[in-house]
Amino acid sequence: MISYRPTDGDPHTKPIQYRPKTCFLMTQIGGPDDETLAIRRSLTKILSKSGIELIDAGSVVTGKDFLLKIWNLLLAVPLGVAIINEKMRPDAMCNIFYELGVLQAYGKETLVIKTEGAKIPSDFVRTEYVKYDKDFKGAMGKFLEHFLAQADYYENVAGLLEQNPLLSIDYLRRAYLISGKDALRTKVRNILANAELSGRARDSVEMLLADF
Amino acid sequence: MAAKKDVVQVKNPKSGHYVKIDRSAGKIIAHKTSAGPYKDVPIARQSK
Numbered sequence: 001m002i003s004y005r006p007t008d009g010d011p012h013t014k015p016i017q018y019r020p021k022t023c024f025l026m027t028q029i030g031g032p033d034d035e036t037l038a039i040r041r042s043l044t045k046i047l048s049k050s051g052i053e054l055i056d057a058g059s060v061v062t063g064k065d066f067l068l069k070i071w072n073l074l075l076a077v078p079l080g081v082a083i084i085n086e087k088m089r090p091d092a093m094c095n096i097f098y099e100l101g102v103l104q105a106y107g108k109e110t111l112v113i114k115t116e117g118a119k120i121p122s123d124f125v126r127t128e129y130v131k132y133d134k135d136f137k138g139a140m141g142k143f144l145e146h147f148l149a150q151a152d153y154y155e156n157v158a159g160l161l162e163q164n165p166l167l168s169i170d171y172l173r174r175a176y177l178i179s180g181k182d183a184l185r186t187k188v189r190n191i192l193a194n195a196e197l198s199g200r201a202r203d204s205v206e207m208l209l210a211d212f
Numbered sequence: 213m214a215a216k217k218d219v220v221q222v223k224n225p226k227s228g229h230y231v232k233i234d235r236s237a238g239k240i241i242a243h244k245t246s247a248g249p250y251k252d253v254p255i256a257r258q259s260k
């Protein structure tokens with residue numbers, strides 16, 4: 001996979017520090033309202049029951065460019081959840097939907113949690129969403145069930161695509177991000193060995209893809 | 213004579229639809245848009 005840095009358009013040639021079993025939270029930073037805070041608290045609890053850690057832009061301090069930090073986090077996680085409500089500032093809302101778009105472009109799972117009055121832009125009408133209401137916990141439970149099942153699907157497809165080593169490795173990488181299963185990394189090492197790709201430069205596209 | 217294709221299908225839990233895969237070519241060849249599996253295409257078992 002070739003990833004282009006949003007700051008200069010050059011391909012990213014360093015290994016990504018993947019964060020399996022995490023969820024990147026997108027919401028308004030600074031001065032969130034009580035309802036957003038309540039959603040966040042509830043989400044943290046629900047995710048932790050499935051062994052998933054909630055992280056956000058404040059979870060990592062790099063001292064470098066803020067956009068690059070966010071972009072690195074987006075590449076590192078398997079899942080991104082956006083909390084939106086009608087009281088949010090328009091600039092915060094734009095950032096959230098930009099980040100959702102980046103996540104979807106890189107094959108990450110996404111979910112929008114919206115309050116009753118919040119509106120979703122038309123480009124995101126197919127993005128899964130749940131309402132923050134009395135059925136929130138149940139809806140999140142169903143979403144997580146499908147999310148976790150996606151890892152088995154990716155692993156299964158990876159096995160069926162053995163004749164296409166890079167695509168197979170990419171499916172295994174996505175399965176690993178969701179499940180955190182070390183056995184998937186072993187499978188990648190085996191594919192690399194059999195495909196005779198192991199002699200490539202460390203920063204070649206193939207080796208960067210398999211570096212997790 | 214052309215080599216026999218090894219085509220199977222698997223259900224994507226996200227979409228709920230079946231995806232057809234040509235194993236010999238290592239390619240995803242079709243995404244079903246309606247409910248149910250493709251006719252006359254074996255469903256791949258879960259690999260472990």
